Amino acid sequence: MTEDRTGVSPAATLAEKIEWLIQNMWPLGVPPARNNVETAAAIHTATGEDISSTTVWKLRTGRQDNPQLRTLTALANFFGVPIGYFGFPGEADPIDDDLTFKALRREVAVGVVRPEVLRALVDLSPEARWVVDEMILAAAQADRVRHRKERAAD
Template sequence: MQGISPGATLAEKVEWLIRNLWPAEAEAPRNNVETAAAIARATGEDISSTTVWKLRTGRQENPQLKTLTALATFFGVPIGYFGFPGEAGPIDDDLTLKALRREVEHGVIRPEVLRALVDLSPEARWVVDEMILGAAAADRHRSSRRGDERDHQRKP
């Protein structure tokens, strides 16, 4: 799990929510049709799969307030999360912590690892911080290279 970057676009924020804060009580979606259906079922707001696709791909930068309200309700985030890039820093930090707690609850991150991190000296914690940041940067680099390779394969 990677936190949302401070300058994230609306598309990046929506994608981050789908990947990191999908409600446990809702079946994980396999596509935009299932994503839209789950949001509509949970919120009562009619949202189309096309709208979800446009939001996820950045083709819709200015959705209706009712769409943002449905997303905020479904994912349990404040409506301010969808503000302009770079403006939601404290909200983004809170959501990153919420996603981290979910990772612990679902056994993706073991609680004893977090407890051990708290018990480390400041110097040892700094070393671990640097290792995690390095691993995250390498993971992002690998992901972007895979995306570039897929894009290259699609071109005629």
């Protein structure tokens, strides 16, 4: 199974897609949630949809993979993604590049990624850019493995 640039497989499960949104598309201006209770409360405050922390937990862990349309609609509205982002597990529908760029722009806006780093990347030779690409992909894979282990331990 191949992965797109976001680190989420084209055939990602609903849990993987929701976790990606929480990690990469948390709305600016909304305090980051420290747990599922705060995640549910933030979604409720922003959308008016009453989602329980148990539902958030089930969705994030894959214990629920067929939520109600209103739940998916609330998630889509909260994270600013089209409802079609959620697709269906096993369907080869990669995350839209627009979401990847939106997440990257957000990281630049909050200072996680410095604009001068992106400019420097553009100025690199193709060979040097390939080396940087490979290092980033390896670091992202190692980070995903670490996060999976942490989630499994919880």
